[in-house]
Amino acid sequence: MLETKNQLKSSISKVDAILEILDARLPAASANPFVNKLGQDKAWLKVLNKADLADPATTMDWLEYFRTDQNTSATAICGTQAGQATKALNECVSQIRRNKARKAKVMVVGIPNTGKSTILNTLAGKKVAKTGNVPAVTRHQQRTSLKNNIDIYDTPGILWPVIEPKERALTLAASGAISDTAIDYYEIAFFAGQLLLERYPEKLLERYTFLDRRPQDASDLIDAIGKARGCLKKGGVINYQKASELMIRDLRSGKIGQISFETPKDIESTNDTSQNN
Numbered sequence: 134m135l136e137t138k139n140q141l142k143s144s145i146s147k148v149d150a151i152l153e154i155l156d157a158r159l160p161a162a163s164a165n166p167f168v169n170k171l172g173q174d175k176a177w178l179k180v181l182n183k184a185d186l187a188d189p190a191t192t193m194d195w196l197e198y199f200r201t202d203q204n205t206s207a208t209a210i211c212g213t214q215a216g217q218a219t220k221a222l223n224e225c226v227s228q229i230r231r232n233k234a235r236k237a238k239v240m241v242v243g244i245p246n247t248g249k250s251t252i253l254n255t256l257a258g259k260k261v262a263k264t265g266n267v268p269a270v271t272r273h274q275q276r277t278s279l280k281n282n283i284d285i286y287d288t289p290g291i292l293w294p295v296i297e298p299k300e301r302a303l304t305l306a307a308s309g310a311i312s313d314t315a316i317d318y319y320e321i322a323f324f325a326g327q328l329l330l331e332r333y334p335e336k337l338l339e340r341y342t343f344l345d346r347r348p349q350d351a352s353d354l355i356d357a358i359g360k361a362r363g364c365l366k367k368g369g370v371i372n373y374q375k376a377s378e379l380m381i382r383d384l385r386s387g388k389i390g391q392i393s394f395e396t397p398k399d400i401e402s403t404n405d406t407s408q409n410n
């Protein structure tokens with residue numbers, strides 16, 4: 134971990150610009166606090182990727198929050214869309230003060246599974262980096278030369294050793310940024326289920342048509358999914374692990390709809406609470 138951090142610190146010092154790839158569904162929880170402290174003198178663009186999976190209205194609120202409250206450049210994209218990825222890269226490169234004859238060096242950073250390598254492939258117009266829907270696919274830094282005199286560097290996603298508070302760890306786990314073996318599936322599904330019931334109950338009813346009413350709580354929801362989808366153990370007992378996996382898979386793939394796990398208001402209320410304590 135320390136080695137990765139030191140490597141990153143030294144790599145960042147050698148580039149002109151940073152594309153910080155966040156998950157649009159969780160732009161605060163997916164921001165690495167360590168990365169934010171590095172390279173403050175660099176051109177910097179926050180990219181809210183996977184915007185196709187996030188609630189569009191909440192993404193607009195996040196962009197407003199970053200641009201206005203944080204005075205930071207930010208954009209939202211779907212990393213597989215060439216037009217959107219190129220626009221983000223150009224926005225980032227345009228911030229660099231350089232002699233145009235010199236190559237611009239841009240580094241893509243972020244936590245695991247936010248879509249860094251996908252964006253790189255989209256920008257390159259061919260598969261130059263391995264991608265996958267599990268964390269820690271990229272193992273080494275990799276340079277790719279793009280058009281317009283730009284060199285882009287893909288990096289392995291990094292997390293920090295202790296993720297606190299627990300809610301943040303669960304948000305990251307629900308999105309797929311933390312390995313599925315790190316936290317109990319039922320706990321992730323329970324957390325995600327509560328969030329869905331509070332914020333997107335209508336989407337749940339649309340996806341799970343077998344629900345004839347809004348479930349009382351997340352355990353009621355997981356129970357209903359287990360029964361309807363035949364996640365049963367011997368003797369007809371519900372297999373909660375399987376039912377949880379099923380729900381999380383639906384959530385991650387967007388089958389429940391465009392879902393944002395957090396809003397700027399959540400951050401403001403967390404800040405207010407910590408200031409009052």
Ligand SMILES: Nc1nc2c(ncn2[C@@H]2O[C@H](COP(=O)(O)OP(=O)(O)OP(=O)(O)O)[C@@H](O)[C@H]2O)c(=O)[nH]1
Nearest residue numbers: 212246247248249250251264265266269270271290
């Ligand atoms: N729906 C959607 N999926 C995306 C988008 N960008 C990437 N993905 C998917 O997200 C998963 C992770 O993508 P990667 O590009 O491997 O992520 P990474 O940030 O390089 O991950 P590490 O190398 O593990 O740090 C893959 O299944 C991609 O297909 C996007 O904009 N929308």
Ligand SMILES: [Mg+2]
Nearest residue numbers: 249250270271
């Ligand atoms: Mg990668």
